[in-house]
Amino acid sequence: MTSAISIQNVSKTYKTGFSALKAINLDIENGEIFALLGPNGAGKTTLISLICGIVTKTSGSIKVAGHDINSDYRAARKLIGLVPQELSLPIFETVWSTVKFSRALFGKPRDDAKLEAILKQLSLFDKKDAKINSLSGGMKRRVLIAKALAHEPSILFLDEPSAGVDVELRKDMWNVMRKLAEDGTTIILTTHYIEEAEMMADRVGVINKGEIILVEDKKVLMEKLGQKQLIVSLEEPLDRLPTKIAKLGFNLMQSGKKLSYQYDSKKEKPDIAKLITGLSAAQIAVADLSTQQSSLEDIFLDLVKK
Ligand SMILES: Nc1ncnc2c1ncn2[C@@H]1O[C@H](COP(=O)(O)OP(=O)(O)O)[C@@H](O)[C@H]1O
Ligand SMILES: [Mg+2]
Known part of the structure; x- marks a missing residue:
């Protein structure tokens, strides 16, 4: 079967001459929860940004469900939802209009029933007419997820979903991610919290200084822990x-x-x-x-x- 994401020999050197990623090879399978674990500055956001086409790679190839992100960008990008680390939301808009707008951005036909289902899945439906700035931090994060899901991607990236988030909210996020995975979404999260990788992932990739130094089944890692x-x-x-x-x-x-x-x-x-x-x-x-x-x-x- 074709991998959800296939990364071959990918490198990224920024204009400053800094080599942020060095010959990355990684395959992510359909339906798994994959945690990319690494300290700050390891290259996690850079790797996600390359896959999502926000930053251009210097060399190598990336495929999303078999679609090359360069020669077949639209098909590849459509399959991906991205939840960025920073809260970036239009604060005076309502939840509903924000999510509706995100769906339209991808050229998807209007489908209120679908958006309703997404908001319900994230326990946001009763807030659909609320303005973003009236929401709690946890709800804002869930709006970001709803936005990322609005065009019905099969692969969801979450960049440091619980960085700077308190313990309660973190658990909330984990439950949301699990629910999405149960419904068949492939989930790739980046984190510098070991605990988060332990709690969430089917597989863990450890990245440091632009290199993937280990990819292992979480269970195998846990055995090493024993x-x-x-x-x-x-x-x-x-x-x-x-x-x-x-x-x-x-x-x-x-x-x-x-x-x-x-x-x-x-x-x-x-x-x-x-x-x-x-x-x-x-x-x-x-x-x-x-x-x-x-x-x-x-x-x-x-x-x-x-
Ligand atoms: N636009 C850029 N220009 C130059 N260097 C960058 C740029 N973006 C990130 N970097 C550098 O690349 C490295 C990896 O950054 P990043 O991918 O954000 O790491 P992480 O997400 O793992 O914390 C860091 O050393 C960072 O300073
Ligand atoms: Mg980052």
Whole structure:
């Protein structure tokens, strides 16, 4: 099947000479929720802007449901809805006229029933005649989503949907996104919140300094999260790991002062007594014991540092 989005070898160098994206390859499948996770300045907005035709790429190819965004721009763009990060709304217009206008922009025939359905899906229908400036922040965000959906796109981009949004509103946004995904919309969101990627995504792509450094199924990432380490601090440093100790599953950490034992906390409980007995049989004195868990945060920071 054709991917919702197919990005091949895409680079972007801004006029300043700054290379914001370097040879990006990424496929996004129909119906998935994909989170593009990365720190500020990583290139997330640039990548979305290239796909949506707001910024022109320097090289490479981008297809939206098989339509090339250069040679077949209109067909490609029609399939996409974009929710920008900034609240940019005509404050004196009503919700209804704003959303109606967005639909017309894409040359779609008027369809009040459709707009009604979109507003209802976003719990905005009872506000349809309200002026934008009378709405709460959360409602304004939902109006942005309604605008992006007005021309019935099958792919929705949300650029940092919960940046600067309080916890309650964030949950609200997540529910809206899930509902849209259940109804078959492909969702691509950018975020610098690890928690958001964990909560929302089917797949996560990590981007840093214009490069995609990891694309992984969220479940696989979560399994990595289940990894725990038992750390044994030693009274005396070792210069090499005795074979017997290696056989128990220990690794020697850099300084030689600590041993680590990695295990999957979801599947096993280490037999600490056995490990300690093994150590004392090899005449290795233990100074301290601790466990640590690698979080997505660790994995992320680790990747970003490299
Ligand atoms: N119009 C521009 N001209 C020059 N550099 C830009 C422009 N837009 C963005 N950049 C730079 O490109 C990098 C990526 O920006 P952006 O895509 O907005 O990152 P993110 O959305 O991940 O925070 C940043 O270093 C930013 O300063
Ligand atoms: Mg951005």
